Amino acid sequence: MKGYTGRLLRVNLSDGKVSKEAISDSMKENFLGGRGFAIKLLWDEVKHVDPLSEENKIIFSTGPLTGQPLPSSGKMVIASKSPLTGGYGDGNIGTMASVHLRRAGYDVAVVEGKSEKPCYLLIEDDKVQIKDASGLWGKSTFECQDILEERHGKNTGVLLIGPGGENRVRFSVVLSQKGRAGGRPGMGAVMGSKNLKGIVIKGSGTIPVADENKLKAMGKQGYADIMAKGNYEFWKRQGTMQVLDWCHQNACLPTFNFRESVFEHSKQLDGAMLEKIKVDRKGCPLCNMQCGNIVNDASAHPSELDYENVGMLGPNLGMKDLREVALLNRMADELGLDTISLGSCIAFLMEASEKGLIKEKMGWGDFESARKLVADIGRGEGLGKLVAHGVRSAAKEIGRGSEKWAMQVKGLEVSAYNCHACPGMALSFGTSPIGGSHKDAWIISWEISTDRSSYSEDKVKKVIELQRLRGGLFECLTVCRLPWVEVDFGLHWYPEYMEAITGRRFSMEEFDRIGDRVYNLMRAYWIRENGGWDRQADYPPARWFEEAPSSGSLEGVKLDREKYDQMLSWYYELRGWSQQGIPLKETLEQFGLKGVAEELGHNGHV
Numbered sequence: 001m002k003g004y005t006g007r008l009l010r011v012n013l014s015d016g017k018v019s020k021e022a023i024s025d026s027m028k029e030n031f032l033g034g035r036g037f038a039i040k041l042l043w044d045e046v047k048h049v050d051p052l053s054e055e056n057k058i059i060f061s062t063g064p065l066t067g068q069p070l071p072s073s074g075k076m077v078i079a080s081k082s083p084l085t086g087g088y089g090d091g092n093i094g095t096m097a098s099v100h101l102r103r104a105g106y107d108v109a110v111v112e113g114k115s116e117k118p119c120y121l122l123i124e125d126d127k128v129q130i131k132d133a134s135g136l137w138g139k140s141t142f143e144c145q146d147i148l149e150e151r152h153g154k155n156t157g158v159l160l161i162g163p164g165g166e167n168r169v170r171f172s173v174v175l176s177q178k179g180r181a182g183g184r185p186g187m188g189a190v191m192g193s194k195n196l197k198g199i200v201i202k203g204s205g206t207i208p209v210a211d212e213n214k215l216k217a218m219g220k221q222g223y224a225d226i227m228a229k230g231n232y233e234f235w236k237r238q239g240t241m242q243v244l245d246w247c248h249q250n251a252c253l254p255t256f257n258f259r260e261s262v263f264e265h266s267k268q269l270d271g272a273m274l275e276k277i278k279v280d281r282k283g284c285p286l287c288n289m290q291c292g293n294i295v296n297d298a299s300a301h302p303s304e305l306d307y308e309n310v311g312m313l314g315p316n317l318g319m320k321d322l323r324e325v326a327l328l329n330r331m332a333d334e335l336g337l338d339t340i341s342l343g344s345c346i347a348f349l350m351e352a353s354e355k356g357l358i359k360e361k362m363g364w365g366d367f368e369s370a371r372k373l374v375a376d377i378g379r380g381e382g383l384g385k386l387v388a389h390g391v392r393s394a395a396k397e398i399g400r401g402s403e404k405w406a407m408q409v410k411g412l413e414v415s416a417y418n419c420h421a422c423p424g425m426a427l428s429f430g431t432s433p434i435g436g437s438h439k440d441a442w443i444i445s446w447e448i449s450t451d452r453s454s455y456s457e458d459k460v461k462k463v464i465e466l467q468r469l470r471g472g473l474f475e476c477l478t479v480c481r482l483p484w485v486e487v488d489f490g491l492h493w494y495p496e497y498m499e500a501i502t503g504r505r506f507s508m509e510e511f512d513r514i515g516d517r518v519y520n521l522m523r524a525y526w527i528r529e530n531g532g533w534d535r536q537a538d539y540p541p542a543r544w545f546e547e548a549p550s551s552g553s554l555e556g557v558k559l560d561r562e563k564y565d566q567m568l569s570w571y572y573e574l575r576g577w578s579q580q581g582i583p584l585k586e587t588l589e590q591f592g593l594k595g596v597a598e599e600l601g602h603n604g605h606v
C-alpha cells in the first residue's frame with residue numbers, strides 16, 4: 001500500500017544494534033498506524049516486564065496521514081508499557097519529529113535496551129547514531145532544545161525529556177518545541193530509564209503517495225474549509241481556553257481537588273482573561289488551528305497555555321492568577337512533567353495538608369508552596385517524592401481514606417472535567433484505554449447539551465461511538481482530532497485523504513472495525529499484564545459517588561453507583577466483553593485476534 005515508508009527502525013541501546021525492518025501489508029490493513037502499530041508491537045514484544053527495566057520498549061509511531069500536506073497532520077503516538085499504570089500507555093504529540101521521521105524513511109521507531117551512559121539518538125535518513133548526552137543530562141527541555149538545534153540545525157525534529165523523566169517521575173512526558181508535550185502515562189520516565197535524553201531527526205526524503213495532485217488539492221481545500229468555519233475566529237483567540245468558562249457555567253470545573261465544580265475566581269483564569277494577556281500563539285506543524293496560547297508568566301517568561309493545564313493548575317489548586325498558573329505550567333514543561341497529573345498531585349497534597357494527613361502546611365491557592373512542589377516533584381526531592389508515582393501510590397502510602405479523593409482511574413489522574421453530574425463522561429474516564437483520560441471520548445459537551453442526568457444505554461453507545469472515532473480513527477491515522485471536535489471539520493475528509501494517499505478506499509465502517517480491533521487488543525494487553533481483570537478497575541474516582549459539591553447550580557448532586565454499574569454492564573455487552581470486562585473469545589476472533597484469545601485463554605483469563 002502506498003502512503004507508508006514501509007519501514008520500522010529498531011535501535012537497541014544495550015548493544016548499539018540498529019536495524020530496519022519491513023512493515024507488512026497486513027499490519028497496515030489491520031492496524032493502520034500510530035496507536036494501532038504501537039499496541040500490536042507491544043502485545044507481540046513486551047510481555048510481563050517491569051516498565052522501567054531495559055526489557056521495556058518505547059515506540060514512536062506515525063500513521064499514513066502524518067507529515068502530509070493536510071490539516072493538523074504533524075502528530076505521532078508515543079507508547080510503552082506504562083510505569084504509572086502498569087498497563088498500556090500512550091499519548092500523541094505534535095512535533096516536527098513526526099514529519100522528519102517519515103521523511104527519513106520510517107513509519108515507526110522502536111527503542112529498546114538501556115544505554116550505559118546518558119545518550120541521545122541522531123537519525124539522519126539511513127544514518128542512525130547513538131550520541132553522548134552527558135552534557136545534556138540534568139538540563140531542562142528548553143535548554144536542550146536550543147543546544148540540539150544549535151548543534152544539528154534548526155530544521156530538525158527534536159524529542160526530549162526533562163529532569164522529571166531522568167528522575168523516573170511516573171507522569172513525566174516527552175517534550176518538543178518548548179511546549180508540545182505527549183505521553184502522559186510516564187513515557188518520559190521510560191526514556192529516562194533507558195538513559196535516553198532525546199531524539200533528533202533529520203529526514204530529507206519524500207513520502208510516496210498514490211495521487212499527489214489530488215492530495216495537494218484536497219489538503220488545500222481542507223485548510224480553507226477550516227478557516228471558513230463560523231467559530232474559527234473565536235478559536236484563534238482562545239483555543240481550548242474557551243472551555244474554562246463553559247465548565248464553570250455548567251458546574252463541571254475541577255475545583256479544590258474536584259471537591260467543588262465551580263470557582264468564584266474563574267473570571268480571572270478564563271478565555272477572556274487570556275485574551276487580555278496573550279502575546280502569541282503556536283502549535284503543531286501542518287496545522288492552521290495553532291491552539292497553544294502564549295502568555296508571559298509571573299516571572300515574565302513565555303508559557304504555552306491550554307484548558308487542561310489551566311484547569312488542573314488553576315481552580316483545582318484554588319489559584320486565581322493566570323500568570324502564576326502560567327509559571328507553574330512553564331516549570332512543568334521545562335521539567336518534562338504532565339500538567340494534568342501534576343495538578344492532581346499538588347491538589348491531593350493540599351487536601352492532605354488541610355485534613356492534617358501530612359505535616360507540611362499548604363493552603364488552597366498557595367502559589368509559593370505549589371511552585372516549590374513542582375520543583376521538588378521534578379527533582380524527586382522532599383514532599384515531591386510522595387507524589388512522584390502519582391496519586392494512587394501516594395494514597396496507598398498515607399491511607400486513612402485518601403484513596404477516595406485520589407482522582408485517578410487505573411493509576412492515571414483524571415483530566416479537567418468534574419463528573420459529579422456527568423455519568424457519560426464518568427464512563428468515558430472509567431473505560432479509557434490508558435486510564436483517566438478525556439481524549440478517547442470527550443462526551444461531556446454532547447452530554448450536557450442533551451440529557452445530562454440520564455444513565456441511558458444510548459449514552460453508553462455514544463461513548464463507544466466516540467472511542468471508535470477519537471481513540472480509533474484519529475489515533476491510528478495519527479492526525480489531530482481538534483479540527484473535527486472544535487470547528488466541525490467534516491469526517492468525510494478522512495476516507496478521501498486516505499484514498500489519495502494509499503490508493504485504497506477505506507469506508508467509515510472499516511475504520512470503526514479497526515478502532516474496535518485496537519480497543520480489544522489494548523484491553524487484552526491490560527488483562528495479560530495485570531494477570532486478570534476486575535470491573536472495579538473501570539470505575540471513576542469514589543469522590544464522585546460519595547461527596548457532592550457544596551456550591552453551584554449542581555450543589556448536592558453526585559453520581560449513582562448502581563446506575564453507573566448498569567451503564568458499565570451495557571458497555572461490556574456492546575463491546576462483546578464478559579461482565580468482568582474481559583473480551584470474549586468470539587469477540588477477539590471476530591477481529592482476527594485468535595492468537596490473542598489463545599494467549600489469554602492459556603492463562604485462564606477467557
Ligand code: SF4
Binds near residue numbers: 074094481
Ligand atoms: S489543533 Fe492544536 S493540538 Fe491539534 S494539531 Fe493544531 S496545534 Fe496541534
